[in-house]
Amino acid sequence: MQNHPTSSHGQVPQPDETAPRPGSIAARALGAARPVAYLDNLNPEQKDAILTLDGPLLVLAGAGTGKTRVLTTRIAHILATGRAYPSQILAVTFTNKAAREMKERIGKLVGSAVEGMPWLGTFHTIGVKLLRRHAEMVGLRSDFTILDTDDQIRLMKQLIQAEGIDEKRWPARQLASLIDGWKNKGLGPKDIPEGDARYFGNGRGRELYTAYQDRLKVLNAVDFGDLLLEALRLLREHPDVLADYHRRFRYILVDEYQDTNVVQYMWLRLLAQGSKNICCVGDDDQSIYGWRGAEVDNILRFEKDFPGAKVVRLERNYRSTAHILGAASHLIAHNEARLGKTLFTDAVDPDADKVRVAAAWDSEEEARAIGDEIERLQRHGSNLNEIAILVRASFQMREFEDRFVTLGVPYRVIGGPRFYERQEIRDALAYFRIVSQPADDLAFERIVNTPRRGIGGATVQMLHAYGRANSVPLTDAVHNLLQTEELRGKARTSLTGLMASIERWRNQLDALSHTELAKMILDESGYTEMWQNDRSAEAPGRLENLKELIRSMQDFESMTGFLEHISLVMDRDADDSAEAVSIMTLHSAKGLEFETVFLPGWEEGLFPHQRALDESGRAGLEEERRLAYVGVTRAKKRANIWFASNRRIHGSWQSSIPSRFLDELPEAHVEVVEQGSSYGGYSRSNYGAYGASRFDSQATFGGSSYNTPGWKRAAKTQAFGDGSWSQGTGSGRTPSGVKMIEGELIARSVVGGEAKYDVGARVFHLKFGNGVVFSVDGNKLTVDFDKAGRKKVVDSFVEKI
DNA sequence: AATATGCGGATTTTT
DNA sequence: TCCGCATATT
Numbered sequence A: 001m002q003n004h005p006t007s008s009h010g011q012v013p014q015p016d017e018t019a020p021r022p023g024s025i026a027a028r029a030l031g032a033a034r035p036v037a038y039l040d041n042l043n044p045e046q047k048d049a050i051l052t053l054d055g056p057l058l059v060l061a062g063a064g065t066g067k068t069r070v071l072t073t074r075i076a077h078i079l080a081t082g083r084a085y086p087s088q089i090l091a092v093t094f095t096n097k098a099a100r101e102m103k104e105r106i107g108k109l110v111g112s113a114v115e116g117m118p119w120l121g122t123f124h125t126i127g128v129k130l131l132r133r134h135a136e137m138v139g140l141r142s143d144f145t146i147l148d149t150d151d152q153i154r155l156m157k158q159l160i161q162a163e164g165i166d167e168k169r170w171p172a173r174q175l176a177s178l179i180d181g182w183k184n185k186g187l188g189p190k191d192i193p194e195g196d197a198r199y200f201g202n203g204r205g206r207e208l209y210t211a212y213q214d215r216l217k218v219l220n221a222v223d224f225g226d227l228l229l230e231a232l233r234l235l236r237e238h239p240d241v242l243a244d245y246h247r248r249f250r251y252i253l254v255d256e257y258q259d260t261n262v263v264q265y266m267w268l269r270l271l272a273q274g275s276k277n278i279c280c281v282g283d284d285d286q287s288i289y290g291w292r293g294a295e296v297d298n299i300l301r302f303e304k305d306f307p308g309a310k311v312v313r314l315e316r317n318y319r320s321t322a323h324i325l326g327a328a329s330h331l332i333a334h335n336e337a338r339l340g341k342t343l344f345t346d347a348v349d350p351d352a353d354k355v356r357v358a359a360a361w362d363s364e365e366e367a368r369a370i371g372d373e374i375e376r377l378q379r380h381g382s383n384l385n386e387i388a389i390l391v392r393a394s395f396q397m398r399e400f401e402d403r404f405v406t407l408g409v410p411y412r413v414i415g416g417p418r419f420y421e422r423q424e425i426r427d428a429l430a431y432f433r434i435v436s437q438p439a440d441d442l443a444f445e446r447i448v449n450t451p452r453r454g455i456g457g458a459t460v461q462m463l464h465a466y467g468r469a470n471s472v473p474l475t476d477a478v479h480n481l482l483q484t485e486e487l488r489g490k491a492r493t494s495l496t497g498l499m500a501s502i503e504r505w506r507n508q509l510d511a512l513s514h515t516e517l518a519k520m521i522l523d524e525s526g527y528t529e530m531w532q533n534d535r536s537a538e539a540p541g542r543l544e545n546l547k548e549l550i551r552s553m554q555d556f557e558s559m560t561g562f563l564e565h566i567s568l569v570m571d572r573d574a575d576d577s578a579e580a581v582s583i584m585t586l587h588s589a590k591g592l593e594f595e596t597v598f599l600p601g602w603e604e605g606l607f608p609h610q611r612a613l614d615e616s617g618r619a620g621l622e623e624e625r626r627l628a629y630v631g632v633t634r635a636k637k638r639a640n641i642w643f644a645s646n647r648r649i650h651g652s653w654q655s656s657i658p659s660r661f662l663d664e665l666p667e668a669h670v671e672v673v674e675q676g677s678s679y680g681g682y683s684r685s686n687y688g689a690y691g692a693s694r695f696d697s698q699a700t701f702g703g704s705s706y707n708t709p710g711w712k713r714a715a716k717t718q719a720f721g722d723g724s725w726s727q728g729t730g731s732g733r734t735p736s737g738v739k740m741i742e743g744e745l746i747a748r749s750v751v752g753g754e755a756k757y758d759v760g761a762r763v764f765h766l767k768f769g770n771g772v773v774f775s776v777d778g779n780k781l782t783v784d785f786d787k788a789g790r791k792k793v794v795d796s797f798v799e800k801i
Numbered sequence B: 001a002a003t004a005t006g007c008g009g010a011t012t013t014t015t
Numbered sequence C: 001t002c003c004g005c006a007t008a009t010t
Helices: A025-033 A044-051 A067-080 A096-116 A123-133 A149-162 A172-184 A194-199 A205-218 A224-237 A239-248 A262-275 A296-300 A322-332 A363-379 A394-407 A423-436 A441-447 A457-470 A474-482 A489-507 A514-524 A527-532 A539-553 A559-568 A610-633 A684-688 A690-703 A709-716 A738-751
Strands: A057-061 A089-093 A120-122 A251-254 A278-282 A310-314 A355-362 A387-391 A411-413 A581-585 A594-599 A635-649 A652-655 A670-673 A762-765 A769-777 A780-785 A789-794 A798-800
Touching: A044 A067, A044 A310, A057 A067, A067 A089, A067 A096, A067 A251, A067 A278, A089 A096, A089 A123, A096 A120, A120 A123, A123 A224, A123 A559, A149 A172, A149 A205, A149 A441, A172 A194, A172 A205, A172 A224, A172 A262, A194 A205, A224 A239, A224 A262, A239 A262, A251 A262, A262 A278, A322 A355, A322 A610, A322 A635, A355 A363, A363 A387, A363 A394, A363 A594, A363 A635, A387 A394, A394 A411, A394 A581, A423 A441, A423 A489, A423 A514, A423 A527, A423 A539, A423 A559, A441 A474, A457 A474, A474 A489, A489 A514, A514 A527, A514 A539, A514 A559, A527 A539, A594 A610, A610 A635
Parallel strands: A057 A278, A057 A310, A089 A120, A089 A251, A251 A278, A355 A635, A355 A670, A387 A581, A387 A594, A411 A581, A594 A635
Antiparallel strands: A635 A652, A762 A769, A762 A798, A769 A780, A780 A789
16 A cells, blocks of 8 residues: 555546556547647747656746746646646645745646645655655654754754763754755765764764664654655665656656755656656756755756756746846856856837946945835835845845834835744644654653743753653653652642643543644643733734734644644745835845845945855855846846945944956946946946045035936935934944044035025925925025924935925 | 853855 | 853852
């Protein structure tokens, strides 16, 4: 039976070994039932990628070329022509989001048949499926638990302590990433190279890895890496199982192939030995996850790995303007390790904006200027949902958030800490886990003294010692020790109570609905109460999250089902109901698109990031460049690149030089928006004159007309982006006096200029609107604005009306 | 068991 | 500079 995976989803007949041959009655019936409308409106390359069904196929799909459409249509086509049943298609993605999206889109094409696709999912989901089916073959029980990173690290910490290794010198985090790296490369404890094995923990790397794997088996648990590695081991060591899947999977489709790591690659190689109909879709230029084990090489080598492979390039872009594509293509052309594609578009728009590059004095000004620009776009009718700020590193986000809060611009941060990673959620889940899985030591440990029950470190140590000595889970240890006199006092009472509670909850597993039970557990354990009594600011939010957790459980059939889901699917749909600007990292922007994209922080050291250069040299630089390419290609209409001459890093101000990537952009598609830049005398290689360029450009102020667009823009990017004089005048910022100097310079340049405003004059201000001048003090005006009230502003920020 | 103090580290992140 | 962590202190 184990060799015959059963699948009973949907109403589609489930064949075992035989699928309808092309031309069979079944196939004709399936084909005839559906008109081939899905092939309409595809370009020749897309059609080629969809209709080439036999043998290995690599689809090199550039950004915005309709990759997902090809993938989903291909599946629809396979189904519609009866070449395979839904259950005979293996379709893998990297993220749950991508899997969901694909499912949805296939559903639109073929209807409910998609429900019969049990093998559409992430590598990890499919790994779990394989392992649950054949658990005993890799030394697990089919109800194994899946540990997340947090659990992993706690476990390793224990092992490091047990080995008597200095935790300071050899942090568990580091071991976790080492082991993860090994697993991504397909290496078990026996396979790791001697050098690696010697490296960690005074030469005990291999021992620790072995001990960790043993411990996982005792806990009947796997980590994320195991979902791939153990599944691979399963296929390798059990030819009969492999043969079964060979017969089963008639078509294999892989999304984002450039992101596959070694194990995933080995999986695919192994499985594709069956039907050879493997179709990988990816873009080597968008490979940005090398640092977590992805091998660009997999895609570069495809034709060698899969002999007779056909390669189709999708280069026709449906997303961006020619300027954006031109800039992106020119930039990425600086990479050596690539298969080479050039995006193009037929869309001709003579009014399209060039990619804009702008300079700011420091990161604060950068945020201010971008904030102002966004407000301008909003006034011109742009939807905030179509605007994104894409940063290299998350610390850059804060300044934008601060600015948006000040301006009252709604925004959302994408990425960030996940719902299921929050402390209160993890605590609650630990309670649920221990109830449904008595052997889940990590869960037990987490909740044993949360809320406080007077069970301290000493008691837990003792339980551990007993558990380890007798190879039993902690709950058994507690149970046994309670029979003796070992446990006394408060610890004894508390543990007795806790064990009784767990037992009681466990007995309710079948009697109550899982949501009822969850409520009961949180209530009776005193966990809810703990937060109710907490006076801190976060407490109400945490209680709210717990409610949300219970609410989200309703979508599942059982506690087990729910726990399985969240261990694999740590994401939740962002709330995109309200209009808001998105702020996210470049990494999390992959696959998304926006009309307007802001790309701040293009400075050497930040982007390309110094660490990428230090750690991976040329390869690191190329990956950074791909990241830049991803960033630019997210934009449909406008891409605005920024760099700041000064940035606060780890607290102190550092001056920086513009990113080399800026010099790699083609003149023809770029407009440099910098003070005084519009009329020559300024070469882009001159960016490096950080402070100096600022002063140079200041010098042009006095002589130029105030009404040129260049001047206005320059003025707008000055230190006081909103023109308000009163705030932030050089107050305690380093390098000291920066703001002051700026203020003086603005003041001087304008005093020498023509601008004169009389009391009572009607003026217009970009941010505050119309108003009447109340008083004049040099270049400073006090204006009574119709809407915003009385404000002090610099006269250069207002216009006479 | 709750609070103070000192230390190191500070890209990117999915599953 | 700021944060989280681990250890020290009461």
